[in-house]
Amino acid sequence: MTDYKMKPVEGTVHFDGAQSTKGFNFNKMCFSFNNEDARQAFLADPEAYMDQFKLTEDFKQALRDKDLNKLLELGGSIYYMAKLAGIFGWNMQVIGGMQSGRTTEEFQAYLDSQGRGKTTNG
Amino acid sequence: MAKIIGGITTSHIPAIGVAIDKGLEDTPYYRDLFAIYPPIREWLGEEKPDIAVLFYNDHGLEMWLDKKPTYAIGCAPEYQNADEGWGIKPIPPVTGETELSWHIVNHLIENDFDPTVCQDIKVDHGATVPMTLLWPNHTYQGIKVIPVAINCERHPMPKPSRSYAFGKAIGDAIRCWDKDQKVVLLGTGGLSHQLDGPRAGILNADFDNWCMDKLVTNPEEITQFSNVDLIERGGAQMVEIAMWLAMRGAMGDGIPEERMRNYVSPISNTGVGVQLLIPQD
Numbered sequence: 001m002t003d004y005k006m007k008p009v010e011g012t013v014h015f016d017g018a019q020s021t022k023g024f025n026f027n028k029m030c031f032s033f034n035n036e037d038a039r040q041a042f043l044a045d046p047e048a049y050m051d052q053f054k055l056t057e058d059f060k061q062a063l064r065d066k067d068l069n070k071l072l073e074l075g076g077s078i079y080y081m082a083k084l085a086g087i088f089g090w091n092m093q094v095i096g097g098m099q100s101g102r103t104t105e106e107f108q109a110y111l112d113s114q115g116r117g118k119t120t121n122g
Numbered sequence: 123m124a125k126i127i128g129g130i131t132t133s134h135i136p137a138i139g140v141a142i143d144k145g146l147e148d149t150p151y152y153r154d155l156f157a158i159y160p161p162i163r164e165w166l167g168e169e170k171p172d173i174a175v176l177f178y179n180d181h182g183l184e185m186w187l188d189k190k191p192t193y194a195i196g197c198a199p200e201y202q203n204a205d206e207g208w209g210i211k212p213i214p215p216v217t218g219e220t221e222l223s224w225h226i227v228n229h230l231i232e233n234d235f236d237p238t239v240c241q242d243i244k245v246d247h248g249a250t251v252p253m254t255l256l257w258p259n260h261t262y263q264g265i266k267v268i269p270v271a272i273n274c275e276r277h278p279m280p281k282p283s284r285s286y287a288f289g290k291a292i293g294d295a296i297r298c299w300d301k302d303q304k305v306v307l308l309g310t311g312g313l314s315h316q317l318d319g320p321r322a323g324i325l326n327a328d329f330d331n332w333c334m335d336k337l338v339t340n341p342e343e344i345t346q347f348s349n350v351d352l353i354e355r356g357g358a359q360m361v362e363i364a365m366w367l368a369m370r371g372a373m374g375d376g377i378p379e380e381r382m383r384n385y386v387s388p389i390s391n392t393g394v395g396v397q398l399l400i401p402q403d
Contacts, residue, residue, distance in 0.1 A: 009353050
């Protein structure tokens with residue numbers, strides 16, 4: 001049999017077929033947030049909106065808690081979770097901090113510590 | 123015959139699009155990044171390509187998980203974009219080039235690549251941010267665009283070596299198209315970044331610069347890596363180098379001239395590389 005198993009990478013959930021299967025309804029809900037009316041409908045009544053997409057209680061609770069790592073573990077895809085940013089007023093540094101246990105400022109400093117000074121122009 | 127006049131690699135991160143919308147190009151945070159674009163625009167202005175073949179990945183605007191092509195090619199006369207949920211402004215539609223699109227599709231199928239063929243797709247920031255960077259203020263009316271999408275969202279993703287080979291086949295198709303047209307290739311996305319999980323925020327400037335070196339001189343060294351090798355070195359979204367490899371594959375086997383390079387890290391959560399490569403006849 002072809003070996004297609006991906007090597008684990010610490011601190012990372014590979015978004016593969018198994019995850020995509022578990023997370024389909026949740027990611028489908030997040031996909032709907034491309035539409036402004038959908039974002040407003042979620043904000044007006046998050047519980048009803050989550051029911052409409054048949055989210056499991058695990059997903060509902062993780063979203064109530066804004067526990068992004070839990071959402072990833074359950075089958076969320078970061079590309080769809082990013083659409084929550086528009087609803088909750090986050091940017092990618094806020095999201096990065098929430099997932100890595102840092103404040104937004106600490107997360108920004110972590111990014112800067114790896115990159116700044118390595119700029120090349122030419 | 124059609125001629126490939128150059129290849130441009132560029133980031134497509136949404137924050138760059140937002141920075142343009144807000145007029146932040148000359149602020150300290152963005153200045154080094156935007157410095158590379160005026161000379162590239164000058165080159166585009168002098169060379170006047172007729173067509174841009176644009177490699178990008180869809181991030182859940184048109185191709186979401188329900189039907190997610192591994193490779194897809196636009197064959198539409200026009201491409202709209204739309205609200206993606208977090209505030210980047212849509213731009214006016216870009217014009218397609220259906221005759222070359224179909225030529226590429228026919229050539230690919232004859233050469234054992236089987237992409238999804240799209241006659242009506244919206245393109246997302248993966249395509250619109252590069253268009254805005256290279257032709258600001260919606261000045262892209264003079265150029266026709268063929269978007270080529272690569273799955274970078276859900277595993278299994280195509281192997282880096284496959285995307286390079288896919289690009290090679292597209293390059294061969296362009297070069298055998300019987301029209302006197304100038305084509306520029308755009309490889310968008312990357313480089314090191316990871317948006318998701320406890321490991322979010324990792325960057326690898328040394329690996330990014332190694333990849334930029336090898337993209338010019340020996341791209342096959344990059345294609346030795348699996349996607350998970352890339353994830354280990356440059357984060358979960360380092361896999362977006364697939365679009366750079368496809369672009370470089372399309373340029374052909376000779377070593378191109380590296381006319382310009384810029385690398386800034388971080389912009390948003392990403393190591394941002396830009397290169398202008400000119401194929402040598």
